[in-house]
Amino acid sequence: MAQEFPTRPITLVVPYSAGPTDAQYRKLAELASRSLGQPIVIENKPGGNGTIGPVQMARLAKPDGYTVAASTVSLLRQPHMQPVDWNPLNEFTWIIGLGGYTFAIAVRDDSPLKSLKDMIVWAKANPGQLTYGTPGQGSSLHLLMEALAHQAGFQAVHVPFKGGGETTTAMLGGHVMVTLNNVGSVITQAEARKVRILNIFDAERLSRLPDVPTSKELGYDIIYSSPYGLVGPRNMPGAVVKRLHDAFKTAMETPDNKALLDNLYQVPWYRSTEQYTKWTVEAYQQERRFVERAGLLKQP
Structure with a gap:
């Protein structure tokens, strides 16, 4: 199946309008399409703090790899803030971690x-x-x-x-x-x-901002780059997941993508499918602690 996939264009749902996130995914889509041999069409679906688009994708798309979505930490935070009828740990295939904001x-x-x-x-x-x-x-x-x-x-x-x-x-x-x-x-x-x-709030100072300290070095145990990545519906075939993972990993490593990250002051954040899936479990609990501390935890 990996050899056959894809045979037609892929839709990538981006849950934000024009801006740094949209620009980054458009560049990654352009670069990944070269490896896949098919165009990747961006479909913007803002709303719900970045959750409506991915959740609709997970609910409505076939798990064949032809419809995927941009994933941000909002998917792991929103269920702690308000009642939802979806669970981020069960609804998605977490394909690859791509980058993070500074x-x-x-x-x-x-x-x-x-x-x-x-x-x-x-x-x-x-x-x-x-x-x-x-x-x-x-x-x-x-x-x-x-x-x-x-x-x-x-x-x-x-x-x-x-x-x-x-x-x-x-x-x-x-x-x-x-x-x-x-x-x-x-x-x-x-x-x-x-x-x-x-x-x-990065782990280390930015080379382009060498005089700006991190919160960690100032004595506060807070490292947070708000990672983003790529998700699909649950139960995607492993061969299709690998094909998408490999294409986007190659895209990440290109000079064009690295230049855009630098220009947007974002950082690479590669996580394999296995690593990304494991990370979501830990991040889901971390987001709950953040939400609770801010007094925004949903009431039972």
Whole structure:
């Protein structure tokens, strides 16, 4: 079957509209199609914090590999936040882990908060007065700040927005003191010296931002890159899974993809099918802890 697959175009459901995630999957689809010998057509289905598209795919598509979806940690978080009639550990075939976002805390360049330590000291001295913007209630960035506040022992006021661009605009306009965003969304303003990046949440410093420390090296046990990958319906044939895995792994390793990751300030995050499947079990529990800490755990 692996030799026969694919004999027609493949549909890749991306649960977001135009932006860094869409751009990355379009590039990967273009590169993977070269190995597969068939085009991969992107179908954007935003909604449900990135869950509606993949869940519909899992429910409606045949497990033949011709319809797959982009997967983000929202699939592992949403069931902890609201009642759903699906289980991410059972509904999907987790094909391959592809990459991750670099998340950061940023302030206006003229802010008196010159470092993460400054921010935490100020927040402790002024309980409940530090305001921070994120791209939404229950987003990875919201939960990250709550995790940091829990570890560092401060309180802050969350101000949710519809997207990363709005959070940066609000910060520049003085409506919030701090923003949490992916680095790619604030780097232009940082390079123009309108924004200062206080820290990132990766395991190591970025080579392109050598002066920006990680939260880990500052003493906080938080490493989070919000990985994304590729999923299909459950019960996909192993040979088809391997064919897709191999094509996307080859795509990941191309200079074109590496250049795009660098440009978007994202990081490669390769996980084999077996590793990705195992990771989801651990991440599912981690997301529950994050959600509970933020006070967003669904009620029984």
